Amino acid sequence: MYVSEWENGKRTLSDRYAVILRQLLGVTDAELRGGRASVPGPATADGYDELLSRIDSAGSVSESMVKAFNDQTELLRTMDRQMGASGLVDQMTGHLSRLEDALDFAVLPSARRPVALALAGASTLAAWQAIDAGAVERAWRHYELAKRAARDAEEPMYLAHAMGEQAYVLCEAGRPSLGLDLVRDAQRILGQGGSPRLRAWLYSAEAELCAHVGLSDDCQRALDRAAASIPPGPEDRDPDMLSIFLNGGHLARWRGNVLALLGDSEAVTSLYGALEVVDPTFVRAQAGLHADLAQAHLVRAEYDDAGTHLRKARLLANRTGSVRQRRRIELLSARL
Structure with missing residues (x-):
């Protein structure tokens, strides 16, 4: 009954x-x-019918469908860059779920690799958005998913990038030394392959982690390697790694941030140079740049200038809803 x-x-x-x-x-x-x-x-055994149906559907994922997945990731990346990640959680979750479903039931490598590559790119974006929102466990799990997908796609560039970004979770959790080890492992995985912009990105990430650890000589060497690796010219988008935006201007901002972490007074010059060329559509990056300038001015005891940049940083961080940026701004504000 x-x-x-x-x-x-x-x-x-x-x-x-x-x-x-x-x-x-x-x-x-x-x-x-x-x-x-x-x-x-x-x-x-009735479940076999449904299983085979899903396998058949996944096996028929066409090139145009993979392109649609990647186009959706690009749209979410653009929205995140300009407006922040806070309003994109549901869209990002649904997007990842559809990609995971397509990959779970794709059998042969020829069907799995393009979907896995699309999932690796989308998962890394979702992870960075989670960091920005202060959801560190979600960020970690997304990075693990991105790494698995990159291995499935047999794509070391995507694996190295996911590892490099995941190092920031460790750094912000208070384990910068472990994060530095992870970045250096990512460099070893990439080797001499991969795009020059990705290599420059990994060297810059290494420099930032070295600054957090207090390894000033290693930090300077990594900055020099990044400068030697970056292609010349204003182009910033990496055609082989679409999540990488890096040119000389971006590198100047990153260098200034690292020098500010080290307490180097030269940080101000580098950061103001970056401020002149920053893309206005990178709203969150602008918030970070003004926070970097505030930190650099604080090192020089220039409190009025630091306060000016903190106000601009707070305005931009509120606009994007960045929990990560607001936390940093509050910590810097306490030093005024």
Whole structure:
């Protein structure tokens, strides 16, 4: 009688009976309560029809469908850059879910690789958005997903980039030395391959982590390697790694940030040079640049200038809803 009422929704399945039924049927709680496994009677093979249907659907993912996935990632990246990540959580979650579903049921490497590559790029973006929102555990899990997808795609560039960004989670959690080790492992994985912009990005990340650890000589060497690796000219988008935006102007800002962390008075010159060429559509980056300038002025005890840049940084951080930037701004404000 209970079984009939459970099936018809007339009685709620209690935890007590759920434990018994899970053991009898060999199903998980989610399968039991979600209706994927039949409650009464012995297990059946009916699930194979659905499985094959999903495998067939995943196997037929076309080049145009992968392009649609990547176009969606690019749209979300643009929206994030200009407006911040706070309003994109649901869209990003749904996007990742669709990509994961397509990859889970793709069987052959020829079908898996392009989807895995799209998932690696989307997961890294989602992870950085989670860092910006202060959701560090979600960020970590997204980076782990990005790394698995990059390995599935056999794409060391995407793996190295995900590892490099994941190092920032460790740094902000108070483990900069471990983050530095992870960045250097990413460099070893990339080797002499990969794009010049990605190599410059990894060297810059290494320099920043070195500054947090207090390795000033290693920091300077990494900055010099980044400067030697970056291609000349104003172009900033990496055609081989679309999540990388880096040119001489961006590198000047990064260098200024690192020098400010070291307490070097030359940081101000580098940062003002970056301020003159910053792309106005990079709203969150502008907030970070003004925070960098505030920090550099504080090192020189120029409190009025520091306060001016902190106000600009706060305005931009509020506009994008960046929890990470606001936390940094408050820490700097306490030093005024």
